[in-house]
Amino acid sequence: MTFEETREFIKILFHNKSLVTDRVVEDNLILRLRSAYPIGKIQEASANGRGSLTEEEVRGVKARTLIVWGKYDELMDPAGADQLANTIPGSQKVLIDDSGHLPQLEKPAEFNRLVIDFLKIHGNE
Helix, strand or coil: CCHHHHHHHHHHHCCCHHHCCHHHHHHHHHHHHHCHHHHHHHHHHHHCCCCCCCHHHHHCCCCCCEEEEECCCCCCCCHHHHHHHHHCCCCEEEEECCCCCCHHHHCHHHHHHHHHHHHHHHCCC
């Protein structure tokens, strides 16, 4: 992993490319280097069909579920949010505009408001 490879990866995560600063890239590169072994194991498990939920398992989710997705997510197609919303009974889906894979970082105020509002309504259920 190089600095430039990390920059290109981080660009995929953010819709607002101005958030991809040298500091963000450097911090992420350090994190990726420290986490290389567990990340590799997660990727290996995923490639072998382990570590993900089946549709049947997702349908079995009984908890109130808020699905928050960046409208311009380049890593995970936003259609995945529709899939989850259609599979998890009673779930609520929200696409955050002007956001990529990390809406909690690109739009923290909106993300936090959505989560807080959801918990206010469903937190004791």
